[in-house]
Amino acid sequence: MRTLSGIQSSGKLHLGNFFGALQQWIELQDQGEALYFIANWHAMTTVRDATLMRSLADDVAIDYLALGLDPKKATLFRQSDVPEIAELFWYLSAVTPMGLLERAHSYKDKTAHGIAADLGLFSYPVLMAADILLYGSDRVPVGKDQVQHIEIARDIATKFNALYVKGYDPADPEGKKRGNVPGILKLPAAFVQESTAVVPGIDGQKMSKSYGNTIDLFADDAAVKKRIMSIKSDSTPVEAPKDPAATPIYPLLKLFATLEEMNEIDRTFREGGQGYGHYKQQLLELFHKRFDAARAKRRELEHDRSYVNEVLKAGATRAREVAAPIMAQVRRAVGTS
Ligand code: ADP
Ligand code: TRP
Numbered sequence: 001m002r003t004l005s006g007i008q009s010s011g012k013l014h015l016g017n018f019f020g021a022l023q024q025w026i027e028l029q030d031q032g033e034a035l036y037f038i039a040n041w042h043a044m045t046t047v048r049d050a051t052l053m054r055s056l057a058d059d060v061a062i063d064y065l066a067l068g069l070d071p072k073k074a075t076l077f078r079q080s081d082v083p084e085i086a087e088l089f090w091y092l093s094a095v096t097p098m099g100l101l102e103r104a105h106s107y108k109d110k111t112a113h114g115i116a117a118d119l120g121l122f123s124y125p126v127l128m129a130a131d132i133l134l135y136g137s138d139r140v141p142v143g144k145d146q147v148q149h150i151e152i153a154r155d156i157a158t159k160f161n162a163l164y165v166k167g168y169d170p171a172d173p174e175g176k177k178r179g180n181v182p183g184i185l186k187l188p189a190a191f192v193q194e195s196t197a198v199v200p201g202i203d204g205q206k207m208s209k210s211y212g213n214t215i216d217l218f219a220d221d222a223a224v225k226k227r228i229m230s231i232k233s234d235s236t237p238v239e240a241p242k243d244p245a246a247t248p249i250y251p252l253l254k255l256f257a258t259l260e261e262m263n264e265i266d267r268t269f270r271e272g273g274q275g276y277g278h279y280k281q282q283l284l285e286l287f288h289k290r291f292d293a294a295r296a297k298r299r300e301l302e303h304d305r306s307y308v309n310e311v312l313k314a315g316a317t318r319a320r321e322v323a324a325p326i327m328a329q330v331r332r333a334v335g336t337s
Pocket of ligand 2: 004005006007008039042127128131132140142146149
């Protein structure tokens, strides 16, 4: 079983990244082989400054290690250290119908939020398909917003296999029936934790660095406090019952609280008697309880850049080893070797 995932290094990691994706990555590194990467090529659709590109990718590498991704268990690498991804991207582009990309939500959402519509943003699902298909990945742990991209990767893989593999039957992708041949590109499955699939931001929309509504995992104490205290709420008086759907405080508390703590939160929301300020303070405390160890580890790792670089270098070597036999088949199939 091979697990693969990545996060764009286009900003700081936030609670949505953690509960939507990283928490699952940490669990899955103990189950079979895991490859986790820093999607710095993806970040280029929004980051246009070389110094910033470098430092954001370095930051994400340190964040991964601080949060508990373990180079002894998982292969950790930077996307740009694996040139085969760009090569596969092109082979896949050549078989990807425009209509498939025109239907992608993320492109529509991002352009609706004012991000320029360029070819990179449009073809981003093809680059993501290359990231996944290059290693024969079985499962891809992500938040809900990425599920459509994994479906697109499956569609592109099917198209590629159907075009280039004689005897491939799309209804039998692993070639189990007699006479059928398995595809060169394996069909991946999305792995989504339903309870944390969409983490809300402080304004109630999906938490996203593009929307400026994040609570960052590694911001300094004062900044974390400021963000939590500015979570949207309404003017319901302290003594009145409160509607859990009226403020993102409730779903955010749910990410951290134990069952017992949550029962108490439910009770006081129902009965009234606690103001939003109280719940925000509780969220702040739970945040620190959960992340302070990782935050301390991060401060240590910042002084050990050579270790971080070594991890990434070894990771890229391993990732390219995994990719090599698959790329050899792909090149033979398309006729570039
Ligand atoms: P952003 O939207 O902030 O740019 P990314 O697109 O880089 O975040 O997301 C990286 C990973 O974190 C993906 O697997 C994504 O599904 C997950 N993720 C991001 N935001 C959220 C969220 N608000 N809720 C759940 N998962 C999320
Ligand atoms: N597109 C993903 C995001 O914005 C990041 C990503 C790039 C990714 N390539 C991937 C995730 C491959 C999983 C697998 O979060």
